Amino acid sequence: MLQVQNIEKYYGSRNNVTRALDRVSFDVADGEFLVIMGASGSGKTTLLNCISTIDTVSAGKILMDGVNIADLSEDALAKFRRERLGFVFQDFNLLDTLTVEENIGLALALNHTDAKTVQERVREAAGKLGIADILSKFPYQISGGQKQRTACARAMVAGQSLLLADEPTGALDSKASKNLLEIMSAMNRDMKATILMVTHDAYSASYADRVLFLKDGRVFNELLRGDRGRAVFYHEILDVLAALGGDVSDVF
Amino acid sequence: MCWLRWEVMSVTYFKLSLRNARRQARDYLIYFVTMVMASALIYVFNGLAFSNEVRQLAQGLDSLPLVIVFASIVVVCIFGWLVSYSTRFMLTRRSRELGLYILCGITNNQVAQLFFLENLAAGVVSLFFGVALGGLLYQALRAVVMSLFGLPYRFALTLSVPSVLLTALYLSAIYLYALQKNRKLIRRMKIYDLIYYEKQNEDAVIQTGKGRRKLFLISIVSGVIGTCLLMTGGTAAGLIGAECIIFFLFGFFLSFASGVPAFFDRHPFRKYQGQNLLVFRTLTAKLATMGIAMAVISLIFTATLLTEGSGFMINGLTRSRAADNACFDLYLSAEGEKKDFTPYLVYIAENIPVEQSLLYRIFLSGSTQVMDYICEHTAHDNYEYDSDPVLRFSDYAMLRTMAGYPAVEPEPGKYLIHCKSFLEEPLRSYDGTLSLNGISLTAGSIHTEHLSQGFYDMTNGRDYILVIPDETADGLEIHHTAYAAKTAEPVTEAQLAVLSDMSDQDYDEETDPLGYVFVDTRANEENMAAMQILLLVFPLFYIALALTMTAAAILTIQQLSETDRYRRQFVLLRKLGMDQRDMARALRNQFAVYYTMPAVPAVLISVPFILKLCYQPEPGVMVGISSPAAVTAISLGVFFLIYGIYILLAYTSLKRNVLPKRFRK
Incomplete structure (x- = not known):
């Protein structure tokens, strides 16, 4: 579904260049739950921004179903974001002037979906995520976990095929985090949603099928969960993170 | 620490x-x-x-x-x-x-x-x-x-x-x-x-109480009733109407934040049409915290328009009256024919350099046929002459020369009509025959230059005068005697004061039944008009400017204070795939509705008021650039010009700071 090929990203002026991403390559298969981990400044949010077309790469290609997103026009990019991508952010990014129902429906309204269908699909998505009873409330009236589920509903309601999540559990307590991660797992498992999540939390990462580790803008390591249980996978992630904390030569 | x-x-x-x-x-x-x-x-x-x-x-x-x-x-x-x-x-x-x-x-x-x-x-x-x-x-x-x-x-x-x-x-x-x-x-x-x-x-962002929804409906009804009462006129009805309008403004802006969601609850499918969701939710969120301020701003706008309208009305009225009265550098008149003008003429000869002058008489035709026709065909019926005032053609020709108007050819067998411009149209269809001294005259041409036909009956007819061949005036009753002069220099305030003092000393109601000598000068009329404008119109515009600036600044401060929130909103919308045109349109619509809301009630309330105000003075003065429609349009134009500057500044600033950079045009 998604192919990231040798992308590089530089910031700054000619005399002071910061390399945020350095020849990063990987593929994401349909229906996969991929997590990208790394310390602060490792380039994981930059990578997510490039994939989500919010930022552009300095070199390399990002192909979505074989189409290089750098070749798309401004209008086509907007359409691409509307129809193919769903976003879940650490700070929820809900519009505080809209109700939960309207926040979810916004993704469909932007697609110019007819009003009747908007209501039906919002209710269907809200039902799946267990927030049907708070549809008329405003963001400031609900909990952090409910806000994040609302964001998840918005990210899937328009039938988006790739859900991009940036530290989605960062502002949640452990119970709400677990609840959200199980919902995302269910979306991946039951609704075949492809998920690309950025996090620095090993527990969140343990829900993934595969974990990519970034360090200093490069892919440092990769872990596949396979048939292992989540607890085992969690410990393996912690081991890699421990190695990641030291020098790269300590791992290889 | x-x-x-x-x-x-x-x-x-x-x-x-x-x-x-x-x-x-x-x-x-x-x-x-x-x-x-x-x-x-x-x-x-x-x-x-x-x-x-x-x-x-x-x-x-x-x-x-x-x-x-x-x-x-x-x-x-x-x-x-x-x-x-x-x-x-x-x-x-x-x-x-x-x-x-x-x-x-x-x-x-x-x-x-x-x-x-x-x-x-x-x-x-x-x-x-x-x-x-x-x-x-x-x-x-x-x-x-x-x-x-x-x-x-x-x-x-x-x-x-x-x-x-x-x-x-x-x-x-x-x-x-x-x-x-x-x-x-x-x-x-x-x-x-x-x-x-x-x-x-x-x-306080969302108030969805039923009470507020009821208030929303009641306020709308009150607004409609208030406007109707204001339009019907009358002091009592007007006062009740004004109270209804004030109630409407406060009720409407206080309940709007819950009235709109209530509307969308009843018509859920409209919510997701076009930009409705974003525009109205943003607006209701704003109004929920500034409902009273918005009502006050709307009242201020109403006061601004009324003040500006009054200012322009007084300005037009003053200038128009002055233009009509200031036709001759010097003008004297007295009732009847027996008043002795000699002392005045001596003083004028000794002190004022006169180029041309005319002592003439205004007669009465003995018939009210033109007056009756005017009363029948126009709204004006307040004429104090016993019959139609008439003027000899030779006097008329001289007055035209002194006033600097082009000469008029005599029309044998006809009487001319010299009237204010507002009477020209109705009098065009007048074809009555005038019989004087056994001679029948038919209606001739109509002329409408200013000829001192103002408010007083001691002028050249009030609103109109009939100009007849000299020979037909013999034996007609004389209404008053007048003296008009063209001077080499404007008559000074001091000279006017001397003539007025002479008139005051000359007149005694008991001993001198011949009446008071009315004295006026072009310079005096122009100075009076300038003074009235300075004393009345300038302060009104001073207040109107302060009102507009205050209300527009508060609206703009409120709007620009939301810059960060709008920026976050549009960054999110961009991430969600909202395209460039839709974002710009949403911002524009949001802006248009926000700035239109307090202005609409103000315009609806003040326009009938200004129109009514402009119809109050005597007919014939509020014409041309001072006509009721023109005064209303100019008042609205000036208001929206200043308001527009604030809107433009706010919109430019917000567009620059709010729309994501790649999407700016």
Whole structure:
């Protein structure tokens, strides 16, 4: 579904260049739950921004179903974001002037979906995520976990095929985090949603099928969960993170 | 702890205040520009009041300082509200920051002083720039005043010290009142109150109570009833109508935030159409916290339009009456034919250089046929002549020459009509025959130049006069005798005073039944008009400007204070795939609705008022550029021009700061 090929990203002026991403390559298969981990400044949010077309790469290609997103026009990019991508952010990014129902429906309204269908699909998505009873409330009236589920509903309601999540559990307590991660797992498992999540939390990462580790803008390591249980996978992630904390030569 | 570090870093209150004042000037630029303009406006009009040059233009201008001081008190109250509202608003926006100062160990008193000092600094800067700008604007106003009195203007940049001091006094009163209020508030506040002050507004964002929905419906009904009552006229109905309108404004803006969601609840499918969701949710969120302010702003707009409309109406009325009365450099008239004009003519011959003059008579035709026709075909029926006034053709021809109008050929067997322009159309279809001394005259051409046909019956007919061949006037009853002259130089105020004194001494109701000699000059009419404009119209525009600037500035401050929130909103919408055109359209629609809402009720209320006001004076004066439609259009035009500048500034600023960079056009 998604192919990231040798992308590089530089910031700054000619005399002071910061390399945020350095020849990063990987593929994401349909229906996969991929997590990208790394310390602060490792380039994981930059990578997510490039994939989500919010930022552009300095070199390399990002192909979505074989189409290089750098070749798309401004209008086509907007359409691409509307129809193919769903976003879940650490700070929820809900519009505080809209109700939960309207926040979810916004993704469909932007697609110019007819009003009747908007209501039906919002209710269907809200039902799946267990927030049907708070549809008329405003963001400031609900909990952090409910806000994040609302964001998840918005990210899937328009039938988006790739859900991009940036530290989605960062502002949640452990119970709400677990609840959200199980919902995302269910979306991946039951609704075949492809998920690309950025996090620095090993527990969140343990829900993934595969974990990519970034360090200093490069892919440092990769872990596949396979048939292992989540607890085992969690410990393996912690081991890699421990190695990641030291020098790269300590791992290889 | 923080305070200790500040001391180490040598950051004093004063420096911190200055730094904050500079930052606030950036965040609330439009407010500070408005305050600079306000200072300039106050300086300019006080400059007029203190100007010896202006006061010496006419004797009646002695009362100008009193009028300007009175208008200034109104203007100070208006700007006082602006400063009070804006500083309170800034306090709300910065409450968390101020709370953090207290959290760091600064006392409430010190924080209050900090807030006080930085706003005072902004006030001093406003005064400084305002006076500088006012100095230039005063020259523009001086040029207008000189042109009003027909005098030459010479540029001379001066600084009026009394005006500067009075402007400083007014501004001090405005700022000290507003800041003292905030100082008290900060002193009383606890850290929690300050840190969560904004939260108080958030809690009030959505009011979905049934009571508010009912209020929304009732207010709409009240608005419709109020407008109908105002349109029907009558003092009692008008007063009730005005009360209904005020209730409508407050009710509407207070309940709008819940009325719209209620509407969408009933019509859920409309919510997701086009930009509705974003535009109306943003608007209702804003109105939920500023419903009362919005109602007050709408009332201010109404007051602005009424003030401007009254100003333009008085301006038009004054100029129109002056134009009609000021046809001859010198004009005398007295009832009947026996009044002896000799003393007056002697004085004129000795003191006033006359180029052309005419002593003539206004006769009565003995028939009211034209008067009856006019009364029947127009709304005007207040004529004091016993029958139609008539004038001999030779006198008429001479009067035209003196007034500088092109000559008119006599039309044998016909009578001409000279009337005010508003009667031209109805009289075109008049074809009555006039019989004088056994000679029948048919209706001839109609002429409409100004010919002193004003308010008084001692002029050349009131609104109209019939011009007849000389020979047909023999034996007709004389209504009054008049003297008109064209002079080489304008008749001075002193000369007019001598003639008027002669008239006053000459007239005694018991001993001199021949009547009073009416004396008028072109210069006097023009001076009177200029004086009335200066004393009535200028203060009205002064107040109207202050009203518009205040209301538009508050709306704009409110809108621009949301810049960060709008920016976050559009960044999110961009991520969600909203395209460039839709984003720009949403912002535009949001803007249009926000700025239109308070203006619509004001326009709906004030337009019938202005029209009604313009129909009050006698017919024939509110015509052309002063016609009711023109006065209304000009009033609206001036209002929307100033309002439009604020809207444009706010829109440009918001578009630049809110729409994601790649999407800006």
